[in-house]
Amino acid sequence: MARNPDADNAPAPKAVKTSTIEFDADKAKSFKVVGSRPPRPDGMDKVTGRARFGADMVMPGQLVGLILRSPHPHAVIVSIDTTEAEALSGVKSVITRDDFAENADHHDVLCNIMAREKALYEGHAVAAVSATSKAVARKALKLIKIDYQILPHVTDVDLAMAPDAPLLHADMITSGVSPVPTKPSNVAGRSEFGHGDVEAGFAQADVIIERDFKTAATHQGYIEPHACVANVGADGMSELWCCTQGHFHVRQVCASLLGIDVSRLRVTASEIGGGFGGKTTVFIEPVALALSRKAGRPVKIAMSRDEVFKASGPTASSSMNVKIGVTKDGRITAGEGEFRYQGGAFAGAPADFGAMSAFACYALDNVKTVAYDVVTNRPKGAAYRAPGAPMSVYAVESVIAELAGEIGMDPIELRLKNAAREGTKSSYGPKFGSCGLVETLEAARDHPHYSAPLGPNQGRGVASGFWFNFGGETCSTLNINADGTVAIAVGTPDIGGSRAAMCIMAAEELGIPYERVRTIVADTSSLGYNDTTEGSRVTFSSGMAVIKASRKAVTEMCNRAAMIWDIPAEAVTWEDGHAKPSGANAGDFEPMSLAEIAASASKTGGPIAGHHEYNADGAGVSFGTHIVDTEVDPETGRVDILRYTVVQDAGKAIHPDYVEGQFQGGAVQGIGWALNEEYIYGEDGRLQNAGFLDYRMPVASDLPMIDTVIVEVPNPGHPYGVRGVGETGIVPPLAAIANAVSAASGVRLTELPMSPPRVLKAIDDAKVAAQ
Amino acid sequence: MVQVTLSGTFQQVAGGISTLEIEAKNIRQLLGGLEKQCPELKSEIEKGIAVAINGTIYRDDWFQPIPEDSEVFIIPRLAGG
Numbered sequence: 001m002a003r004n005p006d007a008d009n010a011p012a013p014k015a016v017k018t019s020t021i022e023f024d025a026d027k028a029k030s031f032k033v034v035g036s037r038p039p040r041p042d043g044m045d046k047v048t049g050r051a052r053f054g055a056d057m058v059m060p061g062q063l064v065g066l067i068l069r070s071p072h073p074h075a076v077i078v079s080i081d082t083t084e085a086e087a088l089s090g091v092k093s094v095i096t097r098d099d100f101a102e103n104a105d106h107h108d109v110l111c112n113i114m115a116r117e118k119a120l121y122e123g124h125a126v127a128a129v130s131a132t133s134k135a136v137a138r139k140a141l142k143l144i145k146i147d148y149q150i151l152p153h154v155t156d157v158d159l160a161m162a163p164d165a166p167l168l169h170a171d172m173i174t175s176g177v178s179p180v181p182t183k184p185s186n187v188a189g190r191s192e193f194g195h196g197d198v199e200a201g202f203a204q205a206d207v208i209i210e211r212d213f214k215t216a217a218t219h220q221g222y223i224e225p226h227a228c229v230a231n232v233g234a235d236g237m238s239e240l241w242c243c244t245q246g247h248f249h250v251r252q253v254c255a256s257l258l259g260i261d262v263s264r265l266r267v268t269a270s271e272i273g274g275g276f277g278g279k280t281t282v283f284i285e286p287v288a289l290a291l292s293r294k295a296g297r298p299v300k301i302a303m304s305r306d307e308v309f310k311a312s313g314p315t316a317s318s319s320m321n322v323k324i325g326v327t328k329d330g331r332i333t334a335g336e337g338e339f340r341y342q343g344g345a346f347a348g349a350p351a352d353f354g355a356m357s358a359f360a361c362y363a364l365d366n367v368k369t370v371a372y373d374v375v376t377n378r379p380k381g382a383a384y385r386a387p388g389a390p391m392s393v394y395a396v397e398s399v400i401a402e403l404a405g406e407i408g409m410d411p412i413e414l415r416l417k418n419a420a421r422e423g424t425k426s427s428y429g430p431k432f433g434s435c436g437l438v439e440t441l442e443a444a445r446d447h448p449h450y451s452a453p454l455g456p457n458q459g460r461g462v463a464s465g466f467w468f469n470f471g472g473e474t475c476s477t478l479n480i481n482a483d484g485t486v487a488i489a490v491g492t493p494d495i496g497g498s499r500a501a502m503c504i505m506a507a508e509e510l511g512i513p514y515e516r517v518r519t520i521v522a523d524t525s526s527l528g529y530n531d532t533t534e535g536s537r538v539t540f541s542s543g544m545a546v547i548k549a550s551r552k553a554v555t556e557m558c559n560r561a562a563m564i565w566d567i568p569a570e571a572v573t574w575e576d577g578h579a580k581p582s583g584a585n586a587g588d589f590e591p592m593s594l595a596e597i598a599a600s601a602s603k604t605g606g607p608i609a610g611h612h613e614y615n616a617d618g619a620g621v622s623f624g625t626h627i628v629d630t631e632v633d634p635e636t637g638r639v640d641i642l643r644y645t646v647v648q649d650a651g652k653a654i655h656p657d658y659v660e661g662q663f664q665g666g667a668v669q670g671i672g673w674a675l676n677e678e679y680i681y682g683e684d685g686r687l688q689n690a691g692f693l694d695y696r697m698p699v700a701s702d703l704p705m706i707d708t709v710i711v712e713v714p715n716p717g718h719p720y721g722v723r724g725v726g727e728t729g730i731v732p733p734l735a736a737i738a739n740a741v742s743a744a745s746g747v748r749l750t751e752l753p754m755s756p757p758r759v760l761k762a763i764d765d766a767k768v769a770a771q
Numbered sequence: 772m773v774q775v776t777l778s779g780t781f782q783q784v785a786g787g788i789s790t791l792e793i794e795a796k797n798i799r800q801l802l803g804g805l806e807k808q809c810p811e812l813k814s815e816i817e818k819g820i821a822v823a824i825n826g827t828i829y830r831d832d833w834f835q836p837i838p839e840d841s842e843v844f845i846i847p848r849l850a851g852g
Contacts, residue, residue: 192782280852382852387851429778429846430823430846432826433825467851470850471830535850615832726851
C-alpha cells in the first residue's frame with residue numbers, strides 16, 4: 001500500500017485492453033440502413049401541432065396549481081399562515097413544508113422543491129395552491145402570509161468562499177479535505193486529479209502562461225417551460241404526466257418524497273421541448289402530486305418563463321486559474337488549474353467534472369487540477385450538456401492558443417503534438433481506449449475553412465474539447481406485429497432524434513425497411529428501470545438494447561421457420577429480412593420473410609418479441625475540434641460569428657442528420673454562452689434578467705450555417721461503433737470563440753460572456769495601456 | 772491481486788493513500804476490499820463511484836470481471852446533461 005499521492009505511485013504503463021468488445025467490423029462494412037437519413041418519425045406531429053408536450057395534457061376535473069416563491073435571496077422562514085388562502089372559494093388545496101416529511105435519501109431535493117427552515121434563493125418555493133382557476137390560485141397566493149427574517153446573501157463564487165461569507169448551511173463541512181474541517185463553510189467539496197510533478201514540469205518549460213478566468217452562469221434555454229399534470233386517486237394509485245429527460249428517475253424521487261410505493265406511481269414522459277440536462281431532476285412534479293393528493297383531483301402546474309429562470313436549474317458560474325508550460329518546440333511540460341464553481345444553494349456544482357475534463361485533450365506527464373464545489377444564494381444548478389467541461393476547457397484552450405502564439409507554432413500543430421490518443425494516460429487517471437481526437441484535429445487542419453482568407457477586424461479561433469459519455473441502466477422491448485411491422489418500446493425520452501435511431505438499428509438487424517419500424521417511449525409501468533436521457537447515452541445504450549432485442553427476435557423467428565420446415569433451428573440463418581436454410585444440406589425451402597413468419601405466429605407458438613436489459617458499459621469517450629471566424633467591431637465591441645465548423649468523432653453516425661444537429665446545437669449554445677448569455681444579479685441578490693428579452697440567446701439571424709464534419713473512429717464498446725455525440729459539441733465553442741475574438745481584436749478576454757461592453761472596454765483598456 | 776489507483780479526491784478522503792492492492796475478480800469484490808482497507812471511503816462508495824478498468828468506465832456493474840493485470844482506477848461517478 002503506497003502513501004502520499006505522488007505520480008510515481010501510479011501503476012507502470014500497460015497496453016490498453018478494452019474489457020467490453022462489442023464492435024462488429026465486418027457488419028460495419030455492409031450497413032444497409034445505418035448511415036441513411038430517413039424522415040424523423042415524430043416530425044409530422046411536431047410540425048402540425050399534434051405532438052403533446054408537458055402542458056398539453058388535460059384531465060377531467062383538473063385544477064390549476066401555482067407556487068409561491070421567496071422574494072428574498074436568503075431568509076429564515078419564521079412562520080407561514082395559509083388560513084385565508086384555504087378559506088378562499090375555489091381553492092382546493094394549499095401545501096407548505098409541513099406537507100413533506102423529512103427525507104434522508106433526497107434531502108437536498110426536498111429542500112429545493114419546497115423551502116424548509118430557510119429560503120435560500122430568490123424564487124425558492126415556499127408554498128403552493130391548487131384552485132379551480134388561475135385567477136383564484138393567484139389570489140390565494142397573495143393571501144398566504146409569510147414572516148421572513150432576512151439574512152445576508154452571497155451570489156459570487158469567490159465571495160462565497162471567503163471566511164466571513166454569509167453561511168447557507170450550518171452543517172456544510174467540506175468533503176475531500178484531510179484533515180476534515182472543524183467549521184462549516186460554503187465549500188461543499190474539494191476534488192483533485194492529476195499525476196506527475198507539475199513544478200518539475202514547469203522547470204522544463206521555455207514559456208509559461210498563467211491566467212485567471214471567469215464565466216457566467218447560463219441557462220439551458222429550452223423553449224418548453226417545465227409542466228406536469230399529477231393525479232393521485234382516492235386509492236393512492238397515482239399518475240404523473242410531465243416533460244422530463246428521465247421519467248423513471250422522476251418516479252423514484254417523487255415516490256420517495258411522497259412516501260408511496262414506486263408501483264403506485266406511473267409516470268409518462270410527454271414530448272419534450274428541449275432539455276439539455278435541465279430536465280434531469282424534479283422541481284414542480286412532487287408539488288403537483290402533493291397538491292393533487294390533498295385536493296383529490298388532478299393538478300396541472302406549468303412554470304412561467306420567469307419561474308424557469310429563477311427556480312429551475314441553470315449551470316454553474318466559475319472562477320478559474322490556469323497555468324501551462326511549453327518548450328520552444330511545442331511540448332507541453334506541465335499543466336495546472338484551480339476551478340471554483342458555484343452551483344446554487346445546494347451541493348453539486350460540476351466542478352469535479354470540470355477538473356477532470358480540463359486537460360483531457362492532452363498527453364501530459366505532469367498535470368494537476370483542483371476543483372471546489374461552492375454553494376451560493378442562487379437556484380440549485382442542474383446539468384447542462386457536458387456539465388462542468390465547457391468552462392474549464394475554455395480556460396485551458398485559451399492558454400493553449402496564447403502559448404501557440406508565443407512560440408510561433410500553428411495552434412492545431414501544437415495540439416497535435418500533444419494530443420491524447422489511444423493508450424494515453426488521461427489527466428483524470430485511466431488510460432484512453434480507442435478515441436478520435438487526432439482525427440478531428442487533422443480533419444480541422446485539412447478543412448478549407450482553416451486556410452480561408454480573413455478580412456480586417458476578423459480573427460480565427462480553434463479549440464478542442466472532450467466528454468466522457470456513459471451508458472447506464474437500460475432495457476428495451478421489440479414486438480413483431482402480425483402484419484410484419486415492428487414496435488419498439490424504450491424507456492429513454494427522445495430529446496435528440498433517438499426514436500429514429502432506434503428504428504434504423506432495428507431495421508438494420510431485422511433486414512426490413514425503416515418505415516416498417518416504429519418506436520415509442522414507454523411509461524414507467526411498461527418497462528424496467530431506465531436511467532435518464534443524459535450523458536450522451538441513449539443512441540449508445542438504448543440502441544445496443546434494441547440491437548440485442550432484435551437479435552433475440554431473429555433467433556425466435558429462425559426457430560419458427562425451422563419448426564415449419566421441420567429442420568433443426570441451427571440449420572436456419574437470417575438474411576435480408578428472411579429466414580433461409582443455412583446450406584444445401586439443411587433442405588430446399590423458399591426463404592420465409594419476417595412478414596410471413598409474423599403472420600403465422602399465432603399458430604407457431606404465439607407472439608414474437610425480443611427484450612434486452614442490462615447495465616450499458618463501454619461508452620467510448622468523445623473528442624471534437626471547432627474552428628470559428630469572428631469579426632469584432634472596434635467601435636461598439638460587437639462580435640459577429642462569420643463562419644463556424646464543428647469536427648467531432650461520432651464513432652458511427654446512425655442517422656447523420658441528427659448527429660449534425662447535435663453538433664450544430666452544441667455550437668450554437670456555446671456561442672450564446674461565449675458572447676451574450678449570463679445570469680445578472682443585483683446587489684439585492686435578485687436576478688435582473690429573468691426573461692428572453694434581457695437574457696440574450698442567439699437567434700437564427702445571429703448565426704451563419706454551422707458546418708459539420710463527422711469523424712468516425714468506431715467505439716469498440718458498441719456493435720456498430722457508436723459514441724455519444726450530444727455533449728462534446730458544447731465544450732470547445734467558448735474557447736474557440738474567445739481565441740477568435742482575441743485574434744480579431746488584439747486583446748485577450750478572460751471573462752465570459754464577451755458582450756459588447758466587455759469587449760469594448762478590453763479594447764479601450766488596451767489602447768490606454770499602449771499609450 | 773489487482774492494483775487499484777484512487778483519483779486525487781478519494782486519496783484525500785483515504786488519508787493520502789494513492790494505490791493499493793486488492794484481491795478481486797470483479798467490481799463487487801473490488802469495492803468490498805476497498806471498503807475493508809479504507810473504511811473512510813465507505814460513504815463515498817455508498818454515494819456512488821465509478822470504476823475504470825483498462826480505460827472503460829463502469830458505474831453500476833458489480834459482476835464485471837477484472838482481468839489479470841488490469842489498470843484499475845476509482846474515479847467520481849459520472850453524470851451528464
